[in-house]
């Protein structure tokens with residue numbers, strides 16, 4: 001389930017009994033709790049969980065198949081694999097890409113690589129399709145302690161270890177916001193590069 005995000009806080013204030021009415025031209029529309037609106041006022045699919053989206057479109061969410069256990073903890077929401085991603089599917093795929101990029105970053109990064117990575121993260125933070133997620137991420141990367149400063153000795157971009165910890169911190173920030181358990185960043189390499197010490201990934 002998607003939390004009501006900070007950007008929706010004002011809208012949430014107007015909420016009554018879990019549903020609020022919104023003026024859209026002359027037409028009033030009921031938007032279920034949890035559905036995030038795009039800046040044009042329409043529901044934002046990549047900002048909303050499939051569960052909340054399906055509640056809005058009044059679709060029944062399929063139960064997991066009895067013979068096939070869900071492959072992830074949230075598969076019970078059953079967004080078919082060939083549908084546009086909801087906020088969770090998009091998030092999981094994106095974190096996989098971001099952490100894999102961090103885990104394969106050079107041990108000691110040359111200046112050119114550091115500049116490239118700063119540019120990538122800045123652009124990423126502007127084009128990420130869930131706009132509420134993107135805006136919070138932009139704010140986080142602008143905090144003095146999180147700034148990516150190419151060339152700074154021991155800085156977040158200086159090499160794989162520090163960049164991985166930065167990425168882990170970025171993800172934990174979202175975990176906290178969503179009320180999820182924080183990841184132990186000491187296990188970062190095992191999770192994203194080497195595989196777990198017990199050998200189950202080998």
Ligand SMILES: Cc1cc2nc3c(=O)[nH]c(=O)nc-3n(C[C@H](O)[C@H](O)[C@H](O)COP(=O)(O)OP(=O)(O)OC[C@H]3O[C@@H](n4cnc5c(N)ncnc54)[C@H](O)[C@@H]3O)c2cc1C
Pocket residue numbers: 002003005074087088089090091092093094095099128132133134136137167168169170171172174175177178180182183188191
């Ligand atoms: C930049 C960004 C901002 C986002 N903002 C929002 C938001 O505002 N609202 C919203 O509803 N969703 C947001 N999401 C999506 C959200 O973070 C999750 O991806 C989504 O809720 C699915 O969560 P999950 O529990 O399946 O696992 P995910 O959080 O996607 O994690 C996938 C896997 O990564 C590993 N992991 C978890 N935490 C860490 C960590 N700190 N470091 C390294 N590995 C870790 C775990 O093994 C986990 O199974 C955002 C995603 C991104 C990429």
